[in-house]
Amino acid sequence: MTQQTHNFDKLRVDQVGSLVPPEELKQAYREHAHGRVSDAQLKALQDKAVSDSIHKQQxxxxxxxxxxxFRRRNFQDSFSRAVSGYxxxxxxxxxxxxxxxANPFARTEQKFDLVGPAVRTRRPATSRLKLQRNVILDEYNAVEALKPTTPVKISLIGPDRISQRFAWEKSQAVYxxxxxxxxDVVAIERQMIAGLVEAGCKYIHIDAPGFTAYMDEVSMxxxxxxxxxxxxxxxxxIKAENDLIEGFDGVTFGLHLCRGNSRSVDPKTGELLAQWHREGHYDTIAEQLFTSFKHQRLLLEYDSPRAGSFAPLRFVPKDKIAVLGLVTTKSNEIETKDALKRRIDExxxxMPVERMAISPQCGFSSDLELAQLPEDVQWKKFDVLIKTADEVWG
Structure with missing residues (x-):
């Protein structure tokens, strides 16, 4: 229970969750899907990947x-793998x-209505959802068993994304x-969070990429x-996200808002290329969102012109921290300290620098089959974030 006395208001470098998985683990997931790798073999590789990564992060x-x-195929498995009923x-x-x-340099259109995993695609329900396994609690306990000397955060996909990826029109016999x-989603996720809090986790990160749909005309x-x-x-x-975290005293909640983490590779050069799922600036919904959320940390995407200006930060209440996602997970180019410091100055x-922090704009993986940065590039990007924070905040 390493987090009980930690002050997350002073956390100046944050991360969104997913990291670049080892190629051996990615291949094992593919083989496991076809029955050629056993559950035990996959778990052993997951354990090793997590242990190695925790050591490197420290x-x-x-x-x-x-x-x-690393125990998920996709970041949304935190919920879809936890429940029955889909x-x-x-x-x-x-x-x-x-x-x-793949759609290099452009918006990516997902195939929501094809048959696929729950939440990643818009699946209906055959019965009311029930909690089968507390995925996030299992993940936290596995990390704590390694006895880390640094606080651990766990991420959970939020109710907004889950509702956007639910085929309610085909489920009315159930809901x-x-x-x-x-x-039901909020009740189930509150059970999951309660277990996590009881185990000692004091920083819980809610992934909420769906909120950018409300500033994107295509999505609306x-x-x-x-x-x-x-x-x-x-x-x-907004009400569901707030209901989710109500009453968990002493726990810091972060909320991550982004436009999608899709990436592809340029067939001519082999370079990683940015893609995205949504367009539009925070300006259109910032006042309503930032002043309504009860989460203490807002993790915001600010790595490209698609995010717009920093002007919406004026709506962030004085009791919240704005985590600026200034470092991109969609390019091999390593940001510089000077460039990051200029962005912080902007x-x-x-809003005051004392109420800011910095991070990557999104996770470094999000999905095992997503085009990935080289692992060494990921660590170099974190190194720049750490050194920049040291110079700005001490």
């Missing part, structure tokens, strides 16, 4: 640790057709409306086409 001086999400085939890990198509579905038009009101969806989503026009 070695380079990261002030907050994660297990790299309509998914037994061999879902072997399916590939639903995966997004009459989205309100009923979200009520899809909602309307399904008979949904984007404004009502947003209000419901942000300081809208």
């Amino acid at each position: 070695e380079i001086g990261l002030p907050i640790l994660t297990d790299g999400e 309509d998914v085939p037994e061999n879902v890990d072997a399916l590939t057709e639903y995966r997004e198509v 009459p409306d989205l309100d009923a579905f979200i009520a 038009e899809r909602m309307r086409a399904r008979g949904e009101d984007p404004k009502k969806n947003l209000e419901r989503a 942000a300081a026009a809208y």
Whole structure:
């Protein structure tokens, strides 16, 4: 229980969760999906990957640790692997057709309505969702068993993304409306968080990439086409995120907002190329979001012009920390301290530096099949973040 007395207000370098997985582990997941690697063999590789990564994170001086999400195929497995009730085939890990198509330098359109894993695709429910395994508690306990000397955070996908990836229109025999579905989601996730808090975790990170849908015209038009009101969806989503974390005293909650972490590789040069799922600036929803959320840390994507200016930071309340995602996970280029410090200075026009922190814009993996940065590039990017924070905040 290494986190009980830690002050996360002073955490100046944060991370979003996923790290670059070892190639051996990625291959094992592929083989496991087809029955050629056993559960025990896969677990042994997961254990080794997590142990090696925790050692490396502590070695380079990261002030907050994660297990790299190496026990997940996709960051959304924190919920989808925890529950029963979704309509998914037994061999879902072997399916590939639903995966997004590479679209270098441009928006990526996901295949939400094909058959695939729950939450990654819009699956209906065949029965009310029930908690089967507390995925995040298992992950935390496995890291704590390594006796780390640095605090550990765990990430959980939030109710908004789960609701956006639920085929409610095909589930009305089980759930009459989205309100009923979200009520179950919040209740289940509160069970998961309660177990995590009891085990000693004091920093819980909620992944909420779906909120950028409410500033993206394409996404909102899809909602309307399904008979949904984007404004009502947003209000419901904010309430659900706040209900999720209510009453967990002494626990720091972070909320991560981004436009998607998709990447591809340039077929001509082999260079990693940025893609994204949503467009639009925070400006259109910042005041409503930032002033409504009860989370203490807001992890915001600010690595490209798609994010817009820092002006929306003026709406961040005085009791919250804005974590600026200034370092990209979508390019091999290593940011410089001077460039990061200039960006922090720009942000300081809208809020005090004392209420800021810095981080990568998203996870370094998010999905095992996503195009990845080389692992050494990832560590170099963290090194720049750490050295920049030392110079800015001491």
